[in-house]
Amino acid sequence: MARTTPEIPNASMADIAFLLLTFFLVTTTIPNNKGLSIALPPPPEATPPEDVKIQERNMFKIQINSSDALLIEGEPREDISTLKDEIKVFVLNNGKDPNSSDNPEKAIVSFKTDRGTSHKRFIELLDIIQGAYYDIYAEQAGVSNAKFREAASDLSIPANREIYERGRAGIPLNISIADPTKVGN
Amino acid sequence: MSKFKKKTNVKQDIPTSSMPDVVFMLLFFFMVTTEMRKTSVDVKQQIPKATQLRKLMRKTLVANLYIGEPNKVQQYGKEAKIQADDTFIDTKDIVRWVNEQRSKLEEVERDQLTVALKVDQDAKRGLISDVELELRKANARKLLYSTLEPKLEN
Numbered sequence: 001m002a003r004t005t006p007e008i009p010n011a012s013m014a015d016i017a018f019l020l021l022t023f024f025l026v027t028t029t030i031p032n033n034k035g036l037s038i039a040l041p042p043p044p045e046a047t048p049p050e051d052v053k054i055q056e057r058n059m060f061k062i063q064i065n066s067s068d069a070l071l072i073e074g075e076p077r078e079d080i081s082t083l084k085d086e087i088k089v090f091v092l093n094n095g096k097d098p099n100s101s102d103n104p105e106k107a108i109v110s111f112k113t114d115r116g117t118s119h120k121r122f123i124e125l126l127d128i129i130q131g132a133y134y135d136i137y138a139e140q141a142g143v144s145n146a147k148f149r150e151a152a153s154d155l156s157i158p159a160n161r162e163i164y165e166r167g168r169a170g171i172p173l174n175i176s177i178a179d180p181t182k183v184g185n
Numbered sequence: 186m187s188k189f190k191k192k193t194n195v196k197q198d199i200p201t202s203s204m205p206d207v208v209f210m211l212l213f214f215f216m217v218t219t220e221m222r223k224t225s226v227d228v229k230q231q232i233p234k235a236t237q238l239r240k241l242m243r244k245t246l247v248a249n250l251y252i253g254e255p256n257k258v259q260q261y262g263k264e265a266k267i268q269a270d271d272t273f274i275d276t277k278d279i280v281r282w283v284n285e286q287r288s289k290l291e292e293v294e295r296d297q298l299t300v301a302l303k304v305d306q307d308a309k310r311g312l313i314s315d316v317e318l319e320l321r322k323a324n325a326r327k328l329l330y331s332t333l334e335p336k337l338e339n
Contacts, residue, residue, distance in 0.1 A: 010205070017208040024215035032232075032331060033241040035301065040317060040326040115311030119304045120233045122313075123332055127235035134237055145237075153240040180314050 036126055038177070057099055058106045060090045062125060066116025066183045070125075080128065087132035091171065104136075104171040112178040126175075133173050141167035224271050226303075228253035233306040235332035246297050247329075248286040250279075252313065253305030265308045267316060276312075279319035287325075299327040 063071040070077045077083075091107045093100035101107035109129050113122055131145075138148035141163050148167055151160035228251050241247055251268040255261035266273045269282050287295045300320055304313060320328065 014201075014205040014208055017205055017212055021208055021212045021215065024212065024219050028215055028219040030218075032333065033244060033247060033301065033329075034238040034334065035241075035329040035331040036235055036237060037239045037241075037299075037327070037329045040321050040328055042326070043321045043324060044318070045322075113310045113314075115309060115314070117310040118306065119308045119310065119313060120306035122310055123233040123235050123306070123330060126330070127237050127332075131237045149237065149239055154242045156242075179318075180310050182311075 060109045063112045064117045066114040068121040084132045108174040110176045113180045115180045137167035229305045234335045251303045276315045280323040283323035283325045301329045303331040
């Protein structure tokens with residue numbers, strides 16, 4: 001009795017696998033869930049408009065107009081490479097310079113745009129302001145900037161929370177994003 | 186001369202028997218990492234770049250809003266639009282949309298909803314601030330401006 005060993009033809013298996021592979025390669029999207037995170041202020045109705053007097057020295061004003069031009073502390077500016085360090089010096093002044101902030105808790109970075117300002121410019125400046133704060137936090141926590149941001153992204157881990165709280169101690173993230181002015185549209 | 190003759194006997198095939206294994210390995214990698222696009226984005230999406238990125242850990246707590254100039258300019262005009270899920274929505278619909286997104290979440294997680302704004306870099310601040318105002322009204326105050334990481338240059 002002749003015995004034939006049953007065989008599944010597997011020459012085309014590679015082809016099938018390639019077909020599936022190509023399908024997944026084409027349909028796949030690498031999810032992007034990274035970005036600049038901010039917390040919005042409470043709803044306008046909930047907070048009665050009270051006149052809070054903020055001393056001029058405790059404000060670091062950054063304004064952008066509808067053609068994306070900058071006004072920093074009232075001075076027109078093109079070069080923004082030193083801005084990050086200026087914000088750091090401003091926040092950590094602690095009353096040394098009488099024209100700069102009293103202490104980090106009172107220091108506010110005021111960021112005002114126009115309705116015509118492009119999102120690209122807005123992100124560019126917000127990135128610098130947040131970068132200054134993250135640098136300060138990271139230094140206070142004794143870790144690198146990237147490590148601090150990583151820790152801040154996932155506070156459910158106790159070690160991360162510890163780093164985060166050590167960094168944030170005494171220095172609130174006072175970035176005020178004001179309602180845009182209405183010049184451009 | 187004899188040396189050359191000898192060489193012709195050498196088999197020159199590339200072994201292909203392990204190819205399916207290699208391909209399957211790649212296939213499994215892509216099958217595991219892939220994520221099907223739920224919505225097709227109908228607005229221009231050139232996302233700006235930034236360095237100080239934070240990562241969102243819980244994907245289920247994120248709701249996306251796409252803002253930019255519509256791809257079909259002839260049909261919808263050049264004005265930037267807001268896209269949620271598969272439709273264009275108006276700023277006044279945002280509160281309702283946020284509540285819809287909230288209702289999809291578990292009761293205890295409803296206040297942790299984060300809205301990710303995927304905004305085209307040419308979009309204007311005016312529209313975005315209108316969206317932000319509506320989000321404040323809806324009390325969805327965790328916001329993320331989606332940005333990309335710059336490639337290599339510091």
